[in-house]
Amino acid sequence: MADRKVCILGGGMSKWGVREASIIDMAQEAAKDCFDDVPALKKEDVDGLLFASSYCGRSAFQVNIAPVIAERTGIKPTSICTRVDTLCAGGSSGIILATGLIKAGMADVVMVSGGEKLYTPQRWETYYSEMASIDHDWEGAQGIGLPPPFFSMTAQEHMKRYGTTKEQLSAVSVKNRRNGSTNPKGHFQKAVTMEEVMAARAVVPPLGLFDCTPITDGCAAVILTHEDKAKELSDKPLVYVRGTAQATLHSMSMNWPGEDLADWVHLRIAAKKAYERARVGPEDIDVAQTHDCFTISEIIEMEDLGFCKKGEGGPFVESGQSDFGGKIPVNTDGGLLACGHPFGGTGIRQACEITMQLQGRAIRQVESAKIGLTHNLSGLNVEHTILIYGREP
Amino acid sequence: MPVPGLPILEGLYPSTMDLYPFEAKEFNRIHPFYENLRQNRFTTTKCKKCGNTPFPPRVVCPKCNSDDLEWVDLPTQGKVLRFTEEVAGVPLGFEAPLIHALVDLGEGRKFISRVINCKEGQLKEGDTVKLAVFEVPPMIIEKRGGVMEESPRVFFAFEPVK
Numbered sequence: 286m287a288d289r290k291v292c293i294l295g296g297g298m299s300k301w302g303v304r305e306a307s308i309i310d311m312a313q314e315a316a317k318d319c320f321d322d323v324p325a326l327k328k329e330d331v332d333g334l335l336f337a338s339s340y341c342g343r344s345a346f347q348v349n350i351a352p353v354i355a356e357r358t359g360i361k362p363t364s365i366c367t368r369v370d371t372l373c374a375g376g377s378s379g380i381i382l383a384t385g386l387i388k389a390g391m392a393d394v395v396m397v398s399g400g401e402k403l404y405t406p407q408r409w410e411t412y413y414s415e416m417a418s419i420d421h422d423w424e425g426a427q428g429i430g431l432p433p434p435f436f437s438m439t440a441q442e443h444m445k446r447y448g449t450t451k452e453q454l455s456a457v458s459v460k461n462r463r464n465g466s467t468n469p470k471g472h473f474q475k476a477v478t479m480e481e482v483m484a485a486r487a488v489v490p491p492l493g494l495f496d497c498t499p500i501t502d503g504c505a506a507v508i509l510t511h512e513d514k515a516k517e518l519s520d521k522p523l524v525y526v527r528g529t530a531q532a533t534l535h536s537m538s539m540n541w542p543g544e545d546l547a548d549w550v551h552l553r554i555a556a557k558k559a560y561e562r563a564r565v566g567p568e569d570i571d572v573a574q575t576h577d578c579f580t581i582s583e584i585i586e587m588e589d590l591g592f593c594k595k596g597e598g599g600p601f602v603e604s605g606q607s608d609f610g611g612k613i614p615v616n617t618d619g620g621l622l623a624c625g626h627p628f629g630g631t632g633i634r635q636a637c638e639i640t641m642q643l644q645g646r647a648i649r650q651v652e653s654a655k656i657g658l659t660h661n662l663s664g665l666n667v668e669h670t671i672l673i674y675g676r677e678p
Numbered sequence: 679m680p681v682p683g684l685p686i687l688e689g690l691y692p693s694t695m696d697l698y699p700f701e702a703k704e705f706n707r708i709h710p711f712y713e714n715l716r717q718n719r720f721t722t723t724k725c726k727k728c729g730n731t732p733f734p735p736r737v738v739c740p741k742c743n744s745d746d747l748e749w750v751d752l753p754t755q756g757k758v759l760r761f762t763e764e765v766a767g768v769p770l771g772f773e774a775p776l777i778h779a780l781v782d783l784g785e786g787r788k789f790i791s792r793v794i795n796c797k798e799g800q801l802k803e804g805d806t807v808k809l810a811v812f813e814v815p816p817m818i819i820e821k822r823g824g825v826m827e828e829s830p831r832v833f834f835a836f837e838p839v840k
């Protein structure tokens with residue numbers, strides 16, 4: 286059998302934020318929103334479920350969560366039903382795996398769902414669990430959680446080496462919080478001004494409150510299938526998964542692959558591969574959702590994804606090149622800074638936004654977008670994951 | 679005192695909540711690292727076949743797959759390249775200011791370590807720091823017949839050279 290072309294039909298999200306709901310509740314909300322988005326899809330069409338979550342084993346005391354989610358949402362998978370964990374990139378990993386399974390004919394219609402319940406009755410547990418989400422024995426035990434200190438050092442490096450300014454960091458936050466202000470599913474709907482961002486309390490200097498993604502509860506879900514089934518189930522323009530890559534070169538800081546912390550060689554390797562597989566280059570991307578866990582991240586991503594030259598990420602975002610009307614609109618739904626970051630859910634939230642952008646029905650639409658990109662970094666910047674979607678296969 | 683919601687845990691040790699590695703020889707094969715640490719030595723494994731000396735220590739050489747490895751010493755002093763002082767949101771088990779530094783140990787080895795015995799505002803880029811070893815709470819291991827044994831542990835950070 287020849288490789289099948291794989292399409293993403295649509296998706297949905299639970300409300301993200303500080304939720305009075307369990308992960309099992311929010312997975313049901315996301316699945317409902319996803320089924321509502323693809324009205325012709327019946328539960329019995331779905332023969333695969335991949336559920337991306339990292340903290341369910343700690344903050345919900347539930348491992349092997351996929352059968353629980355399948356049962357609660359009324360799905361009876363017969364091809365694959367499993368959990369995926371790549372921390373911040375778990376949802377994207379799920380989409381990559383679903384694509385491979387569908388392409389090979391090992392599954393037909395797969396729901397990729399995921400998210401986290403991060404708020405526990407006592408907040409210390411969330412921060413405590415973070416130390417298990419990096420290389421625990423060597424760096425977690427040093428009190429490094431999910432990493433304001435790490436990204437503070439990254440920002441210092443970029444500022445010293447390239448002259449990047451605090452205003453340029455802030456410009457990312459102002460743009461993404463404004464984009465998120467019209468996204469009803471995200472964590473924050475309040476836009477922030479440059480003055481507010483600059484004056485916000487420090488978390489780990491130079492990073493302030495608005496430079497960091499918040500701690501967020503939430504789930505998201507998307508549906509993938511092969512081209513023939515997609516035509517049968519959807520009346521919307523088809524969106525294809527064109528190319529993907531995931532690069533991991535190290536796990537702890539002593540084995541950092543770049544020249545310094547602002548040199549993300551693993552991102553460049555993943556980008557090169559994803560572009561080759563998608564048969565496009567950075568200049569072909571019309572809209573992108575990149576991993577803005579911290580403002581500095583989005584600046585370095587602009588460089589190492591090839592949207593601007595190395596070292597020019599600061600001026601690129603400050604001059605509006607990553608905004609609507611610029612070279613490439615980035616994080617059009619608000620990104621992590623406005624939507625929040627329930628780890629396993631983030632890649633799926635990005636896929637929902639790119640799908641809507643390419644189908645021409647996004648809340649903040651990039652005019653005639655044909656090719657879109659999503660990107661995640663995970664853990665202590667140990668992994669980069671990229672997916673490229675297009676209106677053509 | 680019973681823990682609310684977890685009365686069954688009274689006097690018990692939940693290892694899934696343990697911040698520090700399971701250092702005891704019963705639970706890992708790189709326990710000499712911790713035994714060396716106790717002697718104020720910062721060590722790793724070197725492959726006798728190909729010479730590869732990765733950190734953290736391994737039980738099999740990741741380059742050539744040989745399992746014929748020996749323990750060698752790494753430098754115990756380094757230079758601070760970058761550092762951060764976390765004053766709020768410090769994880770349980772740590773005190774503010776929680777200071778971390780990107781330390782250059784030489785030999786092409788740079789890594790992030792906690793810096794202790796250091797006041798906020800004291801550290802500067804270029805400062806020399808040295809290995810600092812300290813006691814951490816023991817692991818509790820259940821032995822035959824339900825006997826509970828305490829397995830002592832140490833861990834490491836770096837500290838300013840006065």
Ligand SMILES: [Zn+2]
Pocket residue numbers: 725726727728729730739740741742743744
């Ligand atoms: Zn070897």
